[in-house]
Amino acid sequence: MAKTIMIVDDSSTMLMSLRNSLEIAGFKVLEANDGMVALKNLQGGAKPDLIITDINMPNMGGIEFIGKARALPGLRFIPILALTTESQQGKRDEAKKLGATGWLLKPVSGTDLNKIIKQVLPGA
C-alpha cells in the first residue's frame, strides 16, 4: 500500500514540484499551504506517514508547526523533515529539539529526496 506524505509550503511551485516528484515515486500526497492548515488537517484525522514542511510560512511557521504536530496523539514518531532556505543553526537546533527528523536545503533533487525518504521511512 502506498505511503502518504504531507507537504506543507506556502509556495505553489514547491507544492506542485513536491507533489509530482512524490507521486511519480509512488506516494500519496496531502497538501497544506501553511502550518496552521496542516495542523488543522492533522487534528481532523489526516494520518500521513511522513511530513515535509517549509520553515518560513505565513500564519504558522514550520518550527511552531513541528512542535504542535509532535504534541498530537499518534504523531510522536512520524518523521518530519524541514525543507527550507533557512540556514540559521539556531533554527536547526530548535527544530531538532522540537522533534524534527532532518533538515533539507531547497531545492532538493528527486534523487536526494527519494534517498532521504527511504532512510526515514522504512519500507517506502
Add this chain to the structure above:
Amino acid sequence: MYLRLDAAIDGTLSGVIDDTESSARAIIQSIRRLHDSASTLASYLDGTNLQAGDIGKEIAHSVAFLSDIANFIERLPAKMEQNLESVQAVVAEIKALSEMTTDVKAISLQSHLLGINAAIEASRAGTAGTAFKVVADEMRKLAGSSSTMALKINTGLARAQQIVESGLQSTITESSQQLADVSKVAASIHQLRDSFEDMSQYYKTRFAIVIKHNEDLVREIAEALGQIQYQDVVRQCIERIRIAVGRRNEALRAGWGEDPAACAALPEQLELVLDEYLAEEGNHRHSVRQTPDDGASRKIELF
C-alpha cells in the same frame, strides 16, 4: 523621484515573481506529461517485451524441434552407410553359399561314382548282391538329385546376388545425391537456429537499451522537478530585497522630513537597514549556490 522608481521596480519584481511562478507551474505540468508519456511508453514496451518473449518461446520450441530433425538428418548418412555395409555382408554371404554349392556338386559326383562302383560290385556278387544293387541305384539317383538341386541353388543364389548387387549399386548412386541434399537441409536448419538466436539476442539488447533510456528519462524528470523549486528560492530572495527596499524607503521618508534629529540619524538608519538585510540574507542559503562548508550549509542533515 527615485521613490517612484523604487515603486516601479517593486511592481516589476512582483510581476517577475508571478511570471516565474506561472512559468514554473507550466514547466511542472509539462514535465509531468512527459513523465506520463514515458510511463505509457515503458508499459507499452513492457507489454511488447512480454509478447515478444511468448513468441520467442514458441519460435525457440519450433527451432529446437527443427534442430532435432537436423540432428536426425545428420545421422542419416552414417545409418545409410551402416545399412549398405549390412547389404554388402549379405552379398558376401550369398557368394560364400554359392561356393558351397560347388562342394555339394563335387560330393554328388563322388556319390554317383560310388553308386556306379557299388552297382558293379553288386552285379559281380550275383543274387547275393541284388539288395545291395537296389541301394546302389538309389544312391546314384540321390547323387543326381543332389547335383540338380545344387545347380538350382547355385542359379538362385546367383540371381539373388545379381538383384542385391544391382539394387546396391543403384542405392549407392542415389544416396550420394540424397546425402548431399540432406547435408544442405541440415546446414539450413542450423543456420535458421543461429539466425533466430542472433535475432533474439539483438532484440533483447535493444529492449534493454530502450528500457535503460526510459529509466534515465524518469530520473532526469525527477531531477528537473527538483530544480524547478529554485523558483521559490529566487522568489524568497526577491521578497527579502523588497522588504529591505521598503525599510530603506521608510528611513528615507523619515530622514527627509522636517525633523532635524531624524535627518541626522538617516545615515545610521540606512546602515541599520543594510545590516538587517545582510543578516537576513545570511540566514538563507540554498543547495545550488556554493556555500561555506559549515554546519548550517549542509544540504541534507538527519538529526
